[in-house]
Amino acid sequence: MKRQLLASICACTLLAASLLSACSSGGGNAQQTGGEAGSGQESSAASGSAASTGSSGGKKLAFVVKSTGNPYMERMIDGFKDVASKLGHTVVVKEPEQPTAEAQISMINEVVAQKVDGIAVAANDPDALQPILSKAKEKGIKVVSCDSSVNAQSRDVHVNQADPVAIGKALVEAAYDMTGGKGEFAILSATSQATNQNAWIAQMKEVLKNSKYANLKLDKIAYGDDLRDKSTTEMEGLLKSYPNLKCVVSPTTVGLAAASKVLVDQGYAEKIKITGLGLPSEMATYIEKGVCPYMYLWNPIDVGKLTAYTLDALVQGKIKGEMGETFEAGDMGSKKVTTAADGGTEILLGDPFKFDKENIGQWKSVY
C-alpha cells in the first residue's frame, strides 16, 4: 500500500506541474501579449505602447494553421506575428497536433470563445470549417483564409500566395523539362482535402491536356499529409510501384524535402529528378547536388505579413473584402481585392519564384 501511496503522490505532483506549465505556456503561446493568466486583466498596456505607429491597434487576432511542426507554417506565423504586433494587436496562434479539420474546428471554437476580433486560417478542408466560421462571422468576427482557402461563404477574403494557373503551368513545364519531353511522373501532395494543393494539381491536369505534353504521363497522386514520415513512406511506395518513373513533382514543402531525401538515400539521384514547391533552407543541399535542378516558391513570411495586413484592414473597417477594394499593406504597398476562382474574393501576393543552383546560396538563409 505504501508503494501505491507513493505512486499516487508522484502522479499528483506531475499533474500539478503540467497544469502549472499550461498556465505559463498558455501565456507564452499567445506571444507579444499577456496570456489569460491572472484575473482576466487584459494587458493591453504592453500592446498599447507598441501602437504608436499610426493605425489604432488593440485588437485581438487569431491565426489557425494547418498543423504543428511544419516549417512553412512556422514562417507564415513569424511574418503574421511580426506585422500584427507592429500594428499593436495581440495575437493568438493555434497549431493543431494533427492536420485535420476536426482539430481546427475545436480551435476556432476556442478562439471565438476568447472573443477575438479577427481569425486567419490556413484550412485543412475547404468546406468542413464552414459551420464554425459562419458562427464566428455572425458574431462580427472577420475571417481571412491564407495559403489554403476555405469556401467563399466561410470567409471575407482569401490571401493567395500566387496565381494557381501560373503555378500549375510552371510545375508541368518543369516536369516536361526534367523528363526530357516524354516519360512518367508522379505527384506527392499534402493531405487529400487541402484546398491549395488540390487547386494547383487541378491546374496541372488542365495544362497536361495540351498536345505539347502528350508524351508526359501522370502515374499517380500520392498523399503524404504534410507529415514527414508518411511522405517518406508514400515516396518509397511510388518508387517501388512505378519503376519507370523519371520525375516527381511535390507541391508541398514537407513532401519535397522528404522525397528528395528518399531519392538521395536510396541512390536514385541520377535516374529520377524532383521538383515542386520547396523552402530554400530545406532544399539547398538537394539543389546543389542536382537531384532537384530547380523548384518554385514564394516567401511564406510575406504570406504571413500580407495576411496580417489584410486582417488588420478588415477589423479596422477599412475594407469589407469585396471585389475592387484597395488598401495599403504597410511596407508591401497597395493591394487590390480581386475575384477568386471559387467565386469568392482574394488578394494575390505575387508570382512564383524560381530557385536553382545560381540563386539558392543567397536564399537558403532567408527562409
Added chain:
Amino acid sequence: MNLENTVRGGSGRKFNAGKFFLRWEWMLVFLFVIVNIFNSSISSYYWQPETFMDAPMSFLDKAFMVMPMALVLLLGMIDISVGSTVALASVLMGVSYRAGMPMGLAMVVCLAVGTGCGMINGLILAKYDEQQLPSMIITLATMTIYRGLALIILKDQSVGNFPSWFSYLGWGYVGGVPFILIAFAVFAVFFLILLHKTSFGRQLYGMGNNLKACRYSGIKTARNKILVYTMLGFMAGVCALFLTSKMGSTRPNVANGYELEVIAMAALGGFSTFGGKGNMIGAILAAFIIGFLRYGLGLINASSELILIIIGVLLIASVLASNVKPKMKLPEEKESPEKKSQ
C-alpha cells in the same frame, strides 16, 4: 463499521452514509468542481453562460460512446474498433447520400452500419472467454478491417454537401440548449436505467466479476455480450451522425484515436479494465471532466501536446488514487460483497 444513521433500504441492504459519500463518483463530482475552478482561474473567458452550452459540443460526440464502452469494460472486455466503426458508418452515409439516397435514409444507413459492426464484434466474441479469445486482439483486427473498408470506399476523397438541415444535429439549439446535449441526456438516462435498474444490468455486473459462475447459473452470457457490443456499435453510429453533422463533410480518416479517448473517459469514471465495478454516473461525469478540462486549456491556448500530457497524467493520478483510497480510509472494512458492486 457501525454508524449511527444506518437505514434499512428496500433491497434489504443497510444504507451506510459514510460509505456512500466516500464513493468514487463523489470524488468525480469534486474533481469536476476543481476543473471548473481551475478553468475559470486561468481564463476570464471561461465563466460565462455560453461556455456550458458551447464546451459540450466539442466532446459530446465522443461521449455518446462512453456509456456503452463502460458496459464493455464492466464485462472485463474491451473494444478498440469504435473509431473505425464511426469512420465506416460516416463514409457509407456520405456515399449513400451522394448516390441519390434521401438524407433521412442515409442517416438510417449510418446507424445500421454502426450496429452491424458492433454486432460482428459481439458475435465473434460471444462464445469464448477472454483467455481463449482476447477481445483486444479481435477488436484490433476489426479496427483495421473497418478502417480499411472506409478507405477502399472513399480512398482519399471527401464527400459532403449534405442538406443544410443536417447541420442542425451538431450545431442546432433547442431553446438555448444545444440539440446534441439533449440527445446525450436522453441516452444517458437510458443507460443509467439499463445498468442500475434492470436485471440485465445486474447480470453484467455478475459477468464482470465471475463469468463462469454466471454461465453455470443459467445467465445467457453469450447473448448479453452480443447485446453489449451491438449497443456500442449503435452508439458509434450515433457518434458518426453528430460528428459528420458538425463537420459538414466526411472522409475515411475521421475519428482517429477516438477509441482511446473513450476508454480513458470510461476508466476515469471508475470502470476498471478488469471488469466488475463501476457506476454509469461515473462514466458520464468523467466524460464531462475531461471534456471541460480540454476546453478550458484550449481557452488559454495551451499547445495540443501539453493537453495530451495533462489528460494522461490526470488519468494515472485518478486511477491510482482510487485504488489507494479504500484501503486507507476504511481499514477495518472486510472484503464485503457490496464494495465490489459499486
